[in-house]
Amino acid sequence: MIKGQNIVGCKHISLTGESFKAIDPATSKHLEGDFEVANEQLVEQAMQMAQKAYSTYKNITNTKKAAFLRAIAEEITALGDTLISRAVAESGLPTARLLGEMGRTTGQLRMFADLVEEGSWVEAVIDTALPERTPLPKPDIRRMYKAIGPVVVFGASNFPLAFSVAGGDTASALASGCPVIIKAHPAHPGTSALVGEAISKAALKAEMPEGVFSLLHDSGYAVGTALVKHPLAKAVAFTGSYKGGMALVNMARDRKEPISVFAEMGSINPVILLPETLKKQPETLAAKYAASITLGAGQFCTNPGLILAVKSDALNIFVDGLKKAIEVVPSATMLTPGIWQNYQNLSQGVAGEAGLDVIARSGNINQELCNQSVATVATVKASDFIQNYKLREEIFGPWSLLVVADDVQELETVVGTLEGQLTTTVMAEREELPAYAGLLDKLADISGRVILNGVPTGVEVCAAMQHGGPFPAASDSRFTSVGTGAIYRFVRPIAWQDWEDSLLPAELQDSNPLNIWRQVNNEWTKA
Amino acid sequence: MIKGQNIVGCKHISLTGESFKAIDPATSKHLEGDFEVANEQLVEQAMQMAQKAYSTYKNITNTKKAAFLRAIAEEITALGDTLISRAVAESGLPTARLLGEMGRTTGQLRMFADLVEEGSWVEAVIDTALPERTPLPKPDIRRMYKAIGPVVVFGASNFPLAFSVAGGDTASALASGCPVIIKAHPAHPGTSALVGEAISKAALKAEMPEGVFSLLHDSGYAVGTALVKHPLAKAVAFTGSYKGGMALVNMARDRKEPISVFAEMGSINPVILLPETLKKQPETLAAKYAASITLGAGQFCTNPGLILAVKSDALNIFVDGLKKAIEVVPSATMLTPGIWQNYQNLSQGVAGEAGLDVIARSGNINQELCNQSVATVATVKASDFIQNYKLREEIFGPWSLLVVADDVQELETVVGTLEGQLTTTVMAEREELPAYAGLLDKLADISGRVILNGVPTGVEVCAAMQHGGPFPAASDSRFTSVGTGAIYRFVRPIAWQDWEDSLLPAELQDSNPLNIWRQVNNEWTKA
Structure with missing residues (x-):
């Protein structure tokens, strides 16, 4: 109970006042x-x-x-x-x-x-x-x-x-x-x-x-x-x-x-597919990203909502693979009726934006359950994307937009229009990376975390993790x-000046009773 | 030139437009x-x-x-x-x-x-x-x-x-x-x-x-x-x-x-005079604080604008010493005519507040120069101070207010009314400190820096310094x-995930080429 x-x-x-009940989103009961x-x-x-x-x-x-x-x-x-x-x-x-x-x-x-x-x-x-x-x-x-x-x-x-x-x-x-x-x-x-x-x-x-x-x-x-x-x-x-x-x-x-x-x-977590890796493994990339986009019904703040690439034959193969994978992705129950409704409105509403082409919508929807996610992927030309700020807004759910640039320069222009992100990801062959040094540097400028050859979903809990990017991804990057x-x-620094040793916090006492690392006269020490 | x-x-x-000239505050020319x-x-x-x-x-x-x-x-x-x-x-x-x-x-x-x-x-x-x-x-x-x-x-x-x-x-x-x-x-x-x-x-x-x-x-x-x-x-x-x-x-x-x-x-940087030290050295404390209040015409954000003490015979000696010292403090040129005017308005205006008694105003004013500071000290009973938020506002210049409490409990109540401060200071004999543990803890809660037996003016430039206290002393404590x-x-953390070593900032590369201290797998090391 x-x-x-x-x-x-x-x-x-x-209390004796108002109360409310929880709703099972799978049944709406x-x-x-x-x-x-x-x-x-x-x-x-x-x-x-x-x-x-x-x-x-x-x-x-x-x-x-x-x-x-x-x-x-x-x-x-x-x-x-x-x-x-x-x-x-x-x-x-x-x-x-x-x-x-x-x-x-x-x-x-x-x-x-x-x-x-x-x-x-x-x-x-x-x-x-x-x-x-x-x-x-x-x-x-x-x-x-x-x-x-x-x-x-x-x-x-x-x-x-x-x-x-x-x-x-x-x-x-x-x-x-x-x-x-x-x-x-x-x-x-x-x-x-x-x-x-x-x-x-x-x-x-x-x-x-x-x-x-x-x-x-x-x-x-x-x-x-x-x-x-x-x-x-x-x-x-x-x-x-x-x-x-x-x-x-x-x-x-x-x-x-x-x-x-x-x-x-949250953010749209741009993913950049560089030409060489796209050429080498378009189907693998498509499968990887279809999985990341739809993981947990796309309900992650690190969901890859934006994919950027330069047009090529390999990109067409990638698009085809992504399309096929998304079309058969099983639906999943979304967290709340409100989130489901919002996803429906946004993913369908955005379809009417200039130049946007919905290339795949999952047809594998469980009709027995309520609030089922419909994975959706769309494409748009970089020139249309650049002009339309609406396409840079997050759609919370299994949605992603592929932006196709004419060349690397246009891809860089697209990156220049992006606001702060929790993550950005680069998919690349190691050999092709040095040629994109300027682009990689710009990505770091707008990101909390930059990922190479991975997916943004899945946030490791460790000392080096940075989860929180420049505004509007987070309120304080x-x-x-x-x-x-x-x-x-949840802390702030306090300084004690000429204080009595025995009345200082243990962390600051002369004898270092807690045996912690401290910076003493500009040297790190446990002494 | x-x-x-x-x-x-x-x-x-x-440019060919508007220009302005500097003013010498000593001459107003x-x-x-x-x-x-x-x-x-x-x-x-x-x-x-x-x-x-x-x-x-x-x-x-x-x-x-x-x-x-x-x-x-x-x-x-x-x-x-x-x-x-x-x-x-x-x-x-x-x-x-x-x-x-x-x-x-x-x-x-x-x-x-x-x-x-x-x-x-x-x-x-x-x-x-x-x-x-x-x-x-x-x-x-x-x-x-x-x-x-x-x-x-x-x-x-x-x-x-x-x-x-x-x-x-x-x-x-x-x-x-x-x-x-x-x-x-x-x-x-x-x-x-x-x-x-x-x-x-x-x-x-x-x-x-x-x-x-x-x-x-x-x-x-x-x-x-x-x-x-x-x-x-x-x-x-x-x-x-x-x-x-x-x-x-x-x-x-x-x-x-x-x-x-x-x-x-800025803030009013409260100073607490504990009974034993006041008893032991009332004249010394008076001289020390007269100097701190008037240093640089009081134009420091760490100027001691508030002194708190419990009434006693020793406090009367302190007051007498402070009074005598302030009355003869030579005037000094204030930074700008505006700052001078503001100081005049506030230090004279506050004199009309209920229960406030101006006990000393310097009579040693250089009549040859403009914008001369008039060091001023006033006293007020704790009960009046507690009720009057105006007395807790900073008066930028050589001004201080002594708040006299009936007992330690009332002094603690006064501390409870204070907002965030850059500094708080305790003047005490080391032996009497342990009895005030609760009060000292409360002082740390409202301060960026807590000082023992010193003056708040003079901010050491070093690694351990904290200059910035809880709001409204600073906008971000x-x-x-x-x-x-x-x-x-002026920095924010960025994380790189699975990145190519040679493309990482030098600080993060495997070989630690800059030989800096780093936290590697939860251990501090230069390796």
Whole structure:
């Protein structure tokens, strides 16, 4: 039995007002469970408790914080099939995908546990005093990152586990020392409730201050708005549409104290097929990209929505292969009726744009189920693409547009019209790459991540990952939402000058009691 | 002879339109030289050249970039007394102060030269591939910081050298690999012109792309506005008032592509006098703070504008000492007639606030000179202070307000009403500190830098410095405008996935040709 109450300070709170039900997108029918819509009073309570928890949680030992993160991973794992089957029902995603996502989710929590336990992530910098320096003595200055305060996390619909209640945003915020208040995504309230209860249990077991975690439900926008506008909120994390992300960004900017919204808003992830590789393996490339475009019904922010190439006989073979593959791709249930409707409108609407030619639409649609994706691929001449900004907007779903340039120069012009992207990809024979140095450099300018001979879908969770590109792909390209680097979104540096050693954070004390890497007088050392 | 033309792409460009003259604040008379007001065409030209320069400058070798920064320092040093005497005339600051500032300015440039020459600042992170991993192979991912593009720097009036044309903002932006376009401060156009010419000469000598540097004059707001709104601008650096900073912040947010404004907007830098130290050395503390409050006519963003203490006999002695010291402090010429007028208005206007008692105003005013600062100190009871937000606003100049609390609890309440600060300071005997752990923790929450037994004025330029506190002290507390950390304002991380080794930036290549510190598979190494 899933508890439909809101969770405030790790405890379920019953309300008597409005509630809503989850929808199974495969059937468009309600699922069991009534989820109580939170109100302003709960927002206030959750934020106050978070602020109170912050005063102790930000200074808790690394060992305790790591134990908490690992306990969350254990509680989620313990939910087993209860969680997976609910997530399948609420998202329409297949079991295998959600099992993988569960592994990623618990893996991320353990990765952050390792990071905080090791401790060097705070980037301690120590410049010791020079009391004899003339004309003025040099003071002792020590700096490190500290948590900023309560963080509001919006669950994402397309990753009901890995970017939702206990996803990358929550894991990195909790790892940084910030309490988290979740605005649960209404597309998977049951999944959210189960994971929220798991976090609450873990917090109690690990003896965390109860305000460290809250989870609020709402099928509308009131609760999310109240959270972002609350004076105690210090940052917001969001993964979703450009429209949704910018609404939060603007709300946060209009506060008396503006705060950061880390909005990962998606992109069209251009893929460039260079001539030699296209000539060598047009069918292989077609198969590879047909798979990437339609993976998970194309519901990834790194979905390759744009393919660029110079016209050639090989490109015709590629197009033919792509066409054939797309036409028979089985449909899949999309995440929500709203996302399905939006995909229908955009993928059909864009077909009327000048010069655009829909070359393939999947005919392999499951008629028994609702909200089925229809994979679609279109082509357009570069000259038409360059003039039409609408073709540069994301269509969330299994859609891709192939832009055909007359020559390399025109292809470069196309790249020049592109805005910021999460990823760009180059498919090439290694020998032909040096000739495109200028183009490769331009791609890096507009990207968070540049990929060679791979597909943009599938984001590795590791220290070197950069997931977040120049605007409008993300609201702040200086930060990543995937990988250990995600922790830096929720901290700021504080410097202590001539401070009493015993009153400094352990990370900055003379004896380096935590044995972390530090930059001491411009040298990296563990001494 | 100072050249009054604008500098676009390291070259002087003559215009025939409007011009303005500098004012000597000590006499309120015009100084020699006509400075040409730039126009939209020059803005466009400077930005286009900067963008062009960016494409090569961002990838220039560390050795060449370091040589450029050192060449700037040399050219500035070579200006010698020509520069110092002009800066004295334009700012009213004494020669000794400007000589010190010149040393700081050239020191900052050399510090960044060393930083980029060593090279590890790019924070290279490498996660190597695991092709055999199941269920999916792990790709090779490598990330580092890269320059973002043209940076607009606003010269600050209160540091005509160290935070103006070749100041910390310019040095860090050029070090990061970003071209710089200066909006020269109209209070010291001659100083700006001399330094701008020095940078231009250095750029030519060091064979930099000419668009790497431009400098535009304007006595009004049109040029600054056009620069911030220009689509090619990627970041803005500013030091000045809250009003000025927020105007730029809002302008940058309303762009089609929002960009960051790093506005360091000042604060009141609270100082807490704990009871034991006050008892032990009230006269010494009074002398120390009278000096800090009036240093440089109080025209520092770290000026101690607020002193907090619990009432006691010792505090009365402190007050008496402060009063006597302030009454005889010699006046000094303030930076501009506008700053002087503003200080007069605020320091006299606030005197009428409920419960506020002006205890000392300097009577030692030089009647021969204009725009003379009148050092002023006032007291107010904590209960009045708590209720009056006006008393928490910065008064730029030699002003400080002593807030007297009935007890420690009330002092903590006062701290609870404070907004973000660049610095907070605690004056204490080491033995009494542990009893105030909660208070010290709260001070860190609102500060960029917390100081023990020092004064906030005097900001050390080093790796551990944090100059920039929570809003409204700065627009982005995650970054510093002083010290090597300032470079991170102008870069963003880019990740390369499965990239060809020879086409990667040198910092990320297998052989580590630059011999920098890198994080390889979660270990810091130079291997």
